Amino acid sequence: MSNENPIGLFDSGVGGTSIWREIHTLLPNENTIYLADSKNAPYGVKSKDEIIELSFKNTEFLLEQNCKIIVVACNTATTNAIQELRQKYNVPFIGIEPAIKPAANQSKTHKIGILATKGTLNSELFHEKAKNFTDVNIIEQIGHGLVQLIEEGSINSPEMTELLESYLEPMIKQNIDYLVLGCSHYPYLIPQIEKILPQNIKIIDSGEAVAKQTKSILDQKGLLKNSTNSTQFFYTNVNPTVLQNILGSNKNVNYLDF
Missing domain, CATH: 3.40.50.1860 (Rossmann fold)
Structure with missing residues (x-):
């Protein structure tokens, strides 16, 4: 080689x-x-x-x-x-894989959110990793529809904003201080996500x-x-x-x- x-x-x-x-x-x-x-x-x-x-x-x-x-x-x-x-x-x-470790280790509220696909959140490997952080409440959210909109070039569409708000607002209410992006598509949504999240919630990707x-x-x-x-x-x-x-x-x- x-x-x-x-x-x-x-x-x-x-x-x-x-x-x-x-x-x-x-x-x-x-x-x-x-x-x-x-x-x-x-x-x-x-x-x-x-x-x-x-x-x-x-x-x-x-x-x-x-x-x-x-x-x-x-x-x-x-x-x-x-x-x-x-x-x-x-x-x-x-x-x-989702960057659970840095989020869990740095969280002050002991509550972190993870936005990922169904395939990732349901996988055996994800569950094995998540088991290592029993002192942190990991709030999981499947990002239904997000990848399709990105693939269509609709990153800044009203539909995207509506979906993101519906996924993130329940996490905000549960007092997360870190949001882990568990899909390589999602970093392209960071400008959109930052408009929704309070400034105290940090975003982590891999x-x-x-x-x-x-x-x-x-x-x-x-x-x-x-x-x-x-x-x-x-x-x-x-x-x-x-x-x-x-x-x-x-x-x-x-x-x-x-």
Whole structure:
């Protein structure tokens, strides 16, 4: 495996670009390939077997592009399929899961909110992690409809505002002081969420931690890239417009019949 080989990332759509941004900011010299499986979004409503099958398919595409490490930039795919991926493929995997630990450790009210997909909140891995924080009340909320609106490019729509208010206001009333975003799509909603939350409630997502872990694993394996010229490729299996809009017009998005 060459250190010039790219970092591969996949998500059930455009949301994992929030993870890509953190990795690219920390490791600007690295080549990256991002795969958005928007045709099958959201993963959060699918069965565990379906999520595993889609994760295998995404991984095999990235391995065909000679990726040296794969970042599962999707909470639902991580919590439902990361163990199976590590068993099946001989490549390092970085997963992403809700950042319960920093929120629980820093909470003064001992009440934290978590906004995530059904697939993440119902997963065995999430429940195993949550068990470690018995002294904190974790208030869970499934973000029904949020991923679909983001995939449609409706981040700032009245419908999005209405949904977010309905999910967040009960948490506010229960006196949370941290909100954990448990889906890689949700960081794109932070400006909207900040308008709803009181200033004392802090928002935590996993992006920066995932970037640091990616760098650490590449360093351990001697796979950090040395040269400074880098390439960034983005693929989607639906109309590229939404992904293009989120990334900016200077990024080249390729349609993939996948």
